Amino acid sequence: MTATAKPPQDTAHAELHRKMLRQMLLIRRFEEKAAEAYALAKIGGFCHLYIGQEAVAVGALAALRDDDYVICSYREHGQALIKGIPSNAVMAELFGKATGCSKGKGGSMHLFDAKRGFMGGHGIVGAHIPLGAGLAFASKYLDQGKVCVCFFGEAAVNIGAFHETLNMASVWKLPVIFLCENNRYGMGTAFERVAAVTDIVEHACSYDMAAELVDGMNVLTVYDATRRAVERARKHSHPTLLEVRTYRFMGHSMSDPLHGVYRTKDEVEEQKARDPITQLATKLKDDGVIDQAALDAMDAEIHAEVDEAVKFADESPDPDPDELYNDVLVD
């Protein structure tokens, strides 16, 4: 680490890198606050945190246009924030409030912001994979030039919908990126215990699809791989399967202890040494793009933002009782 910051070699990249660092920190601090709020019973139901996986959402979304589609599983707080949904609206949704991004009807697993192209968190493992292909189908049909990034966990690869969808996306040449976040465990089941093929990228061969294996603890690697996939989708309308290897530092959900009985504490600690935020922060300090004071200032600013989100969520009203019967059907 240098005491005096070197001027950045490339201003555009420096800006992007600082932005990525800030976005990863935002997710980390947001999720820490969510865990606190859950412990205080301000958040109910299931709540799946993204801590440890921040580089995946941040790196991938940095490669997208604002009007591109993102669709996710139920571990989607990070993607929702980075797609531009304000922290207040995401936290308020976790609190089930009327000011939440789904008006308090979706909760942690069903964050939506259609105007920003954030097409939801979905709660049935793998079932949203065809939805992602359908969004890409619509974009191609309407000649909109939008691509869709569909995030799902490695456990979804064992679901029929994954295979049916990859086949059709390849046959129909849909501009979709299947982004598998391989965090090694479907709840408490290690992938190698339930999958005959553990290198998920290999599934792409069955569907004649481009694929790439990506280090998901390095945000820049995720960004570069997603950029290549986005170009393939946007220019040539070809789908891609990305296997992004990552790790969740927390349990499966808030009801799962930090490391659980299915993995060792040592394993978790070993992975924490690869913390994607620390990795980028170290690199940016080495590059002279940021110093500790700037990093501290950034962190303080983010702390203030998520504190404000909790305050906003807490003070927001519950949905009006009449809302119970609204939004079942449109007129």
Next chain:
Amino acid sequence: MATLTYRDALNQALREEMQRDPNVFLMGEEVGVYQGAYKVSRGLLEEFGPKRIVDTPIAELGFAGIGVGAAMGGLRPVIEFMTWNFAVLALDQIVNAAAKMLYMSGGQIPMPIVFRGPNGAALQLSSQHSQAWESWLAHIPGLKVVAPATPADAKGLLKSAIRDNNPVMVLEGEMLYNIKGDVPDGEHIVPIGKADIKREGSDVTLICHSKTVTVALKAAEQLAEQNVSAEVVDLRSLRPLDEAAVLESVAKTNRAVVVEEGWPQAGIGAQIVDIIQRDAFDDLDAPVQRVTQADVPMPYNKFLERAAKSSPEKVVAAARRVLYLE
């Protein structure tokens, strides 16, 4: 007024709605090159091309979900199931995705999608190909369910379904595709949620939908020969249900028989009986009777199959019971 088969009436509805709105497309197994497993999509590939008439692999879950995603992206998909028996593979997409998208997104994402195909038994197709799914589908808030019995209703309801901004399940009948009937010329729309009196009567109300309308009409003829005047109420829509039409008829006849293709337990008839006992209790002169499929998987043997299905004779017997004639 033209005389059309039920199949051609559906074909006209698809063609007209696809001409009307470029965002309507048809997707399913054998809908294009093969011209439709039951020829409902005959000629559409030639007219609209492969972009809008999309042949799929045999992958109901996958293409139903791609349809849902396409609707999220602003299109108006019509998803054909070769039969609703196969749609069971796709039920997750219908129930967990299509039916709930609007609600769990807090009203942000409407779901203008149609799922359609033949429902219920044909002839000797045995257990896995002979099931009537309407009570499953009508159970789900967020869906609309229609089951037309005539060519005119088939055309009018399918057109309404395609224009609806909600997910609409269109239950057709394999045994109905060849029936003929008058279809009004020009724009013909049948609103979803409106029952239709297919025959007026004063002594007993026969409540039915889809294929059982034919059964009930035959039963009404036989009853007329016995000096019993039966009113045939065709529900046409199962969700929303035209409760007023049911209650109005029962208020007139004081007696009711519900006829359906499905099994008895938790069937459509159970819902109709609930409405009648709650809102027309004082109008009733006899307990409501139901005629359903026998409570067994459909057998292959034609005599056993016949015994399992509803029939005009079974409806006549039920009507005579509510009239205390036997």
